[in-house]
Structure formats: C-alpha cells, structure tokens
Amino acid sequence: MNSNKPNQGKSSDSKGKISKSPKQQRRNQDRFKPQEEANKQPKRIIKKPDFEKPIAKPAQAKPAVAADGERIQKVLSRGGLGSRREIERWIEEGRLKLNGKPVALGDRLKPGDYLQLNDRVVNWDKFAIQPTRVLLYHKPTGEVVTRRDPEGRPVVFTQLPKLTTARWISVGRLDINTSGLLLVTNNGELANKLMHPSTEVEREYAVRILGDVSDAKLETLKKGVELEDGVAKFDEIHFYGGEGANKWYHVIVSEGRNRLVRRLWESQEVIVSRLTRVRYGPVVLPERLKTCTFYELTDKELDLLFEFAGLERNEPDALPTKADAHRRDNRKR
Numbered sequence: 001m002n003s004n005k006p007n008q009g010k011s012s013d014s015k016g017k018i019s020k021s022p023k024q025q026r027r028n029q030d031r032f033k034p035q036e037e038a039n040k041q042p043k044r045i046i047k048k049p050d051f052e053k054p055i056a057k058p059a060q061a062k063p064a065v066a067a068d069g070e071r072i073q074k075v076l077s078r079g080g081l082g083s084r085r086e087i088e089r090w091i092e093e094g095r096l097k098l099n100g101k102p103v104a105l106g107d108r109l110k111p112g113d114y115l116q117l118n119d120r121v122v123n124w125d126k127f128a129i130q131p132t133r134v135l136l137y138h139k140p141t142g143e144v145v146t147r148r149d150p151e152g153r154p155v156v157f158t159q160l161p162k163l164t165t166a167r168w169i170s171v172g173r174l175d176i177n178t179s180g181l182l183l184v185t186n187n188g189e190l191a192n193k194l195m196h197p198s199t200e201v202e203r204e205y206a207v208r209i210l211g212d213v214s215d216a217k218l219e220t221l222k223k224g225v226e227l228e229d230g231v232a233k234f235d236e237i238h239f240y241g242g243e244g245a246n247k248w249y250h251v252i253v254s255e256g257r258n259r260l261v262r263r264l265w266e267s268q269e270v271i272v273s274r275l276t277r278v279r280y281g282p283v284v285l286p287e288r289l290k291t292c293t294f295y296e297l298t299d300k301e302l303d304l305l306f307e308f309a310g311l312e313r314n315e316p317d318a319l320p321t322k323a324d325a326h327r328r329d330n331r332k333r
Contacts, residue, residue, distance in 0.1 A: 069108030072096065072115070079127030080169040080188030081117070083196065090117070127166055132187040132302055132313065135160060135168075136283065139182045140291040145173040159292055160184060171195055171280065172203075172256045180205070180277035181285040184294075193309045194281065200254040202235065204279035205261050207249045208242070210271040217268045225267045232260055246273065282308050 073087040096103040097116040169191040171183035224233040240248035306313040
C-alpha cells in the first residue's frame with residue numbers, strides 16, 4: 001500500500017521553498033502517475049517488490065470437497081469454469097449431469113461423483129481448496145494470453161510456475177500487441193469477480209500516439225463514441241508529454257471489451273504506436289518488474305485484493321512467508 005513518505009532527494013532554497021533535485025525530476029517524469037493525481041486513485045496493493053526474498057512453497061491443498069459434499073457451482077467456479085451465477089444457469093439449462101442424471105440446484109459434489117458438462121467429463125477433483133495465489137505478470141508484446149496457440153506464437157502461461165492442482169486463470173486479456181500488467185490467479189471466483197462487467201474495475205493504460213490530438217477529440221473520447229459493439233468512452237485522459245511526433249497519454253476505462261483502448265483512439269483517426277497496461281483496479285505494475293517476469297502478492301496484499309473484490313477469504317492458512325516477492329525470468333534464450 002502506498003503511504004506518505006518524507007521528502008527525499010529534495011533541497012530547500014533560501015526562501016524556504018522546497019525544490020526537486022534534477023534526479024527526482026527525472027524520476028517523476030518517468031512515473032506512470034503524476035503526483036497531483038495520486039489522491040484521486042484507489043488504494044494500491046503493491047508498494048515496492050522485494051526481489052531478494054525467495055518464494056515459499058504453497059501450503060498443501062485440502063481435498064476438493066468435504067465428506068458431506070460441496071455445491072457444484074462453488075466447486076466449478078473455484079476451478080475457473082465460470083461464475084457461480086453462470087454455472088447456475090447451466091444447471092437450469094440441463095447442461096450438467098451428476099452420475100448420469102441432470103443436476104438440480106442445490107446438488108452437492110461428493111468424493112467419487114461423476115460430473116459431466118455438455119456430455120464431457122469434468123475432472124472436478126483437481127479443483128482442490130488451496131491457498132489463493134495471484135501473480136502480477138509483465139507481459140511483453142508478441143505473447144498471446146492463451147494456453148495453446150495454433151500458430152505457434154509464445155503464450156504467457158508457459159512463463160508461469162506449474163501448479164500441482166487447479167490452473168492459472170488470467171484476469172482479463174491483453175492482445176498480442178499490448179504489453180504490461182496481467183493478473184493471473186488460481187482462484188476462479190476471484191478472477192470472475194474482478195472481470196465481471198458489474199464491478200466496473202478501472203484499467204489504466206499508458207498510450208503513445210503519433211501526432212497531436214485536438215481538445216475537441218479528447219472531449220469526444222470522454223463523452224462517448226459509438227463503436228460497432230456499443231457506446232464506449234475514456235473515464236479519464238491525462239497528457240504525459242512527449243517529444244517530436246510521439247505523444248504520451250494515460251487513459252482509464254472501466255470495462256474490458258476487446259481492443260477497446262485502441263478502437264477508441266482509432267475512432268478519432270489517431271494512430272496508437274505503443275500500448276501498456278499499468279494498473280488493474282488497485283494493483284499497479286511494479287516499476288522494477290521486467291518483462292517476462294512476475295511478482296506474487298503477499299498474504300496482506302491478498303487480503304486487500306479480496307476486500308476490494310467484496311469476497312471473503314475462506315481458505316486454508318497460508319505459510320507465514322508465502323510469496324513475499326518472487327522474480328523469475330522464463331525468456332527463451
């Protein structure tokens with residue numbers, strides 16, 4: 001969490017005013033967020049990763065369900081197959097079968113039960129109740145957010161640590177030409193909550209565009225533009241400077257439609273030459289996190305993320321030193 005810090009790297013002039021040193025001025029110019037906007041932003045989860053601390057092994061997962069069973073929608077949601085409400089709709093549509101019979105709302109899974117979704121077997125026992133893990137992955141351009149790519153392009157999931165149970169679930173997506181912050185977790189319910197349109201979680205992007213943009217176009221982008229899939233807009237637009245033909249802006253959107261940021265700029269005939277996501281909700285991309293590496297949230301940071309999502313963190317106790325910080329470079333050489 002960000003906190004107020006004493007003024008470091010500053011000097012006082014003869015009139016008692018505090019002036020920033022050249023080093024600090026350069027550092028502030030490189031920051032994703034201007035100081036004057038800090039008070040307008042939600043609480044941050046990440047302060048500064050400590051890359052020197054090794055990652056701890058995750059606590060042992062408990063069985064997927066208790067002896068008396070667990071509701072089907074809860075188990076499948078935890079495995080990332082869908083939200084609880086979505087799975088309840090599948091039950092009403094008759095798409096789920098338990099031991100060969102259609103599932104009814106309220107049915108519970110017990111050890112040894114045989115579950116099918118659309119007549120395909122679901123290995124639900126791998127959705128064990130285990131400590132939640134959330135990684136902040138710095139995605140480079142050129143990687144795709146999928147498990148397998150038919151074109152043979154690099155995929156983000158090969159860069160992440162392997163899980164003995166469950167699987168990594170991405171919180172939203174970034175297209176192949178967009179870099180920056182990608183959240184991944186083994187908790188399907190948390191992922192669905194953070195992605196659901198009703199939550200309107202803010203996504204902030206650093207955008208480099210070619211040429212100048214008039215105030216009239218910026219105002220249009222904030223008021224709303226009719227796209228092929230409906231009206232969309234930027235909640236906020238901040239100019240971040242630039243030299244020559246290249247100009248930098250930071251924009252905030254509250255929905256995750258495909259290529260939304262690029263399409264909004266393109267609607268005003270503006271060319272986007274670089275796009276990087278720097279924040280998702282209260283989580284910011286750590287400044288020292290290099291591309292193709294990840295940082296794992298600590299237990300305290302996880303508590304804050306669950307609170308932000310409006311979820312209770314009911315799960316096995318994690319190890320005291322669980323994932324204080326971790327750095328890993330899986331770039332193929």
